[in-house]
Amino acid sequence: MPRKSHLRLVALFLAAVALSTAGCSSGDKGVQAVGPGPQNVDVPTFSGPWADYFRSAHSTAATDLQRTILSDGKITDQENQEVRNAFVSCMAAFDIDVELQDHDSFKSTTAAGMTDAKYDELSKDCRDRTSGQISGLYFQINRNPENRDEFAIMAECLSRKGLVERSYSAKDYAAAFEQQNFPFDVNDPRSRACSLDPLSREGAIP
Template sequence: MTVRNVRGSAATALAVAAVLVSCSSLPTGADVRTAPIAGSTFDGPIPDFSGPYAAEFAEAYRSTTDELVHEILAKESITDQDYAIVSGRFVKCMANKGFKVQIDGPAGQMTMFDLPTDEDGDRANAANLDCGSDSGYIELCSLRNSLLRNPENLDENTIMAACAVRQKIAPQSYTAKDYARDIENWSFPFSTSSMEFGKCIDDPLGQSLAR
């Protein structure tokens, strides 16, 4: 049996890879950018969001006509129960398309089983996009990931640079400006496949998030 582990990407991450993209999922160790939510599909009134992620909640709300997803987003929070319900819809949709997936973490991390060929990977990628959209999973888990790892929506360059220094993979002189420059060309003075950088991607503020 072939098992493919994928993890939810941070809002900071980078060059798009041809991988499974529900919640911008990526193989462990890969570097990817969070895929934008598909174009606006809802043109009705939206709630008056006001928190640190008000714009992101509004964008997600506009991106779908799904009533359950609207109900969840209207609270301006995504609880464990909300995530479990939508994740379950996604898993069921994937099963109906012939792919077994298991949700492993709180923000898009999952395991996909039995993908022995590139052709299967292409089909899974297409199914992942369809199911992620149909279930509301794309809209919710990328935003949930941001809420968990950076609840106050602090500047990503600042918190990632500080984390790199804290993890001792960058010098004390490394700044947000340096990180912004390096991320532009994906050229860093440290390994982006290291465990330390992975910790910064998942938990830049050092909140000891369970992943």
């Protein structure tokens, strides 16, 4: 039977901005919720530059495995791969073949008769029940370990790569991002390189 292909490419910078601007109670910053977690589950005390994000992800985690992985305030390569593999298995149960890609992206194929709306529904459900917020957080931490200001590191990278003037600031980039009107070609490979690795960590990003 003919099959339909899907390609999900994560935009790391856009995801990072979503992380940095999503609000939590008590003024905390945090990742976007995927659904309510169980009642009366103690949230560990987290520390470090990503503590608020771990706290939010833990309090909204959908499974015990997600909470266990998040509980120590770090996500190992093995843990991330475990939940990503679980996502593949979940999708396979619906006759959706998934091929994992770099940077929390994946390719998938479905039966031709499956609608995009149904695919999106199944994909979201599988992600919520397997990787949840873990993979996105994992890649963001590897991309920006100290959780530096996203607009600042992007402006610095774009300047370093010659896409903007050296005087280009975080404020300039924030304004351009809000208006989605950039003084450079967003399809330039150097722009994508900044989105994926703004700190030029030379392959540190998985």
